[in-house]
Amino acid sequence: MSPSSPAPSRAPSYAAVLRTPYAARAFGSALLGRLSYGVAPLSLMLAVNDATGSYSVAGSVMALFGATSVFLSPARAALIDRYGPRRALPPMAGSYAVLLAVLAYATWRPGAPPVLLGALAVTAGACTPPLGPVMRALWSRLVPERELLRRAYSLDGVAEELLFVTGPLLVGVVIGLTVPAAGVAIGSVLVLVGTLALVSSPALRGGGAAPAAKEAGPDAPRRRRLLGVAGVRHAALVAAAVGLCLGGLDLLVVAFAEQHGRGPAAAWVLAALSAGSAVGGLAHGAVAWRASNRARLPWPAVGLGAALAVAGLSPDVYVLAMVVAAAGLFVAPALTIAYLVADESVTEEVRTRAGAWVNTAVNAGSSVGTAAVGLLVDRWPPVVCFAVAAVPALLCAAVVFRAPVARGAVDRDGAAGGAVSRP
Template sequence: MSATSPVHSPAPTYAAVLRTPHARRTFGAALLGRLSNGTAPLSLILAVKGSTGSYAVAGTVMAVLGLTSVPLSPARAALVDRFGPRRVLPPLAAGYALLLTALAVATATSGTPTLALVVLAAAAGTLTPPLGPVMRALFSEMLSDRNLLRRAYSLDTVAEELLFVSGPLLVGLIVGYASAPAGLVVSAGLVLVGTLALVTSPVARSGKRKPASPAPENETAEEMGATRDAGVLRAVAVAAAMGVCLGAVDLLVIAFAEEHRMPGAVPWALAALSAGSAVGGLVHGAVDWRMPTAVRLPLLTLGLGAVLAVAGLSPHPYALIGWVALGGLFLAPALTSAYLLADESAGPGRRTQAGAWVNTAFNAGATGATAAAGLLVGTLPPAVCFALAALPAVGTAVGTLVPAVSWRRLRPLPKSVAGAEPAQ
């Protein structure tokens, strides 16, 4: 078997994922580069605030970085699908690292014009390398066993969440011994070294991806394409709804704690959400599901929305912490399932782009919900705000569950599209 041949495991486990040839090297490199996503935002805010003395300018620069990075992620991923990671990722990472370094230099002293900081941040966002979607696409190429792939995706989702927790902690250490601009330099080094290590892995071969599988005999190419597009759209819609839940929860937890005069409960609630998500993600990957991804995704999202809606009725912040932790159990599994459905539906040649669309939808939903929650908090009771934040997840889950179940009853998708399922 060649180094890049798909691997089938008779006993899919997390250990089996990491034992796949070159998986540990490739996954570790991707995580190293993606750690920059956890360190760069806070470093940028602190560096701009220290340079300009203005939170407004810091917020504007950070918003510009996000506005250019998130929406353009699918376009950068499409380039990877077309030309391969070895040709696309190095120039993106080099440009991104160079611009982060330029921002570090610009914020090291006061007096840099705000417009210059905005332009540098916009350019950096444009070149952010899509390491997450690329890693998931590489897992999909390495692993032909769908159960093993689900474990790989679950591991990736949990690891990514932990990166966003550990990233700010690393920035805190850097700022304690150096300065916020130094955090930007470290972020630049992380993304550059991680990307170069990733693209030198044997599985990140250059060139075009293998073509999509032909349509089965009972299904035309047009019908198969429509099925795949519908699957990706469902994954994107549900991911956006999940983002709404997560984006609103942070602010709503703060408002709830302040109403009960217990601000100290806020970090515990947010930690409980992350801990619940990590546990749920690992359990979801370890279970041998017989339920297809297209059905499992809306059910998990429905559970997430329902729990968060009930959380707003908590009589005390301690009860809220418990409900938020319970909601977290659904978060990583639902997001993992969204990535899996996009991967299954898109087929070879479009997997990186499909995963990037899911990620973009999730981030866009979170950003929009944070802004909307800011307008609603103080105007409506917290319980109503929690219910409104959960409504998109519940509505989208129901709206995608019905057609998924109906389609499966009428005509199950071929394994090349829906993913291999255990024999009934």
């Protein structure tokens, strides 16, 4: 290695990530498809409500859609690992897009049978292509250098955060011009075009994400039990804690704003959360950390939990917005580190599935957090509810702090590191 090479590798830029051969096209394609996940669910909920005239039906349909989408994510990721994204993604995206189009057609006018909408939603959720895990697995192949990979994951996390801000804004424009079902149709087009663009990119054609080897050796049973891998288990635990906190926080912000007579301000407080997360993600990626990803894994969860506990003491919505923005600073770093730890804890053949477990954990945690806080918010004062919402992050961080580091896995540099725990 030349004497001049270490400097750029110690402090790589975000531009260097996008200058990686084929990375910009693949990343842009994946983001286009992932924008569907910010557009379609909200549009579908509004469209079902319009078509049936029932919030309970809309909520039930969305619960079915979300459940199959979240909990079947590792199974879909396993298909990606087994057959490769070029073979597995198009059927998933095609089926998902067609089902969304059928849902858009069924909800365009009132009178759609709730049972039919529920069946379509369940099937569509089961086909949701795991574009996020696929892109993160692709980053780990396109960007083998560790510091640059950390930048890539930070950039990916911040971009995903912004998609979930942009998506609802786009839905607002759509329903201002036409019916909500049009947003479902737009989501169908976005995911299909984005996925096809991704699988046709040189990053995949060039062998950067070739189908995983289908080995049946002695290690195969261990690969199927990914939550038995210490790094994956700890990453999923922290991600679930973040999801629990965020799911509870969303509802608490709405309740807090309404109790203070400023209901519409809840949207601005949640926007502050997203803005804080974006800033935190970019800052995390810009720092050349000396500690390993595993050593840093629990710390953002501690920061998030502490900020949530303080948020309950806010005297008004303005202070709440500032504290929530501070809490957001820890969200993207927590998830970025979790994905990095999961990625470096497994072999290439199951990398997409490992990332999918982290993704499933945060989404499932969010759903559970919202439901749990919903049972408390009308009974307990805000300061107590915010403190309860902070508990998962602090508890999970404590568990990860106390857990011994497993040994014997493949490190990013090829040396022995903590990863696959032995059965």
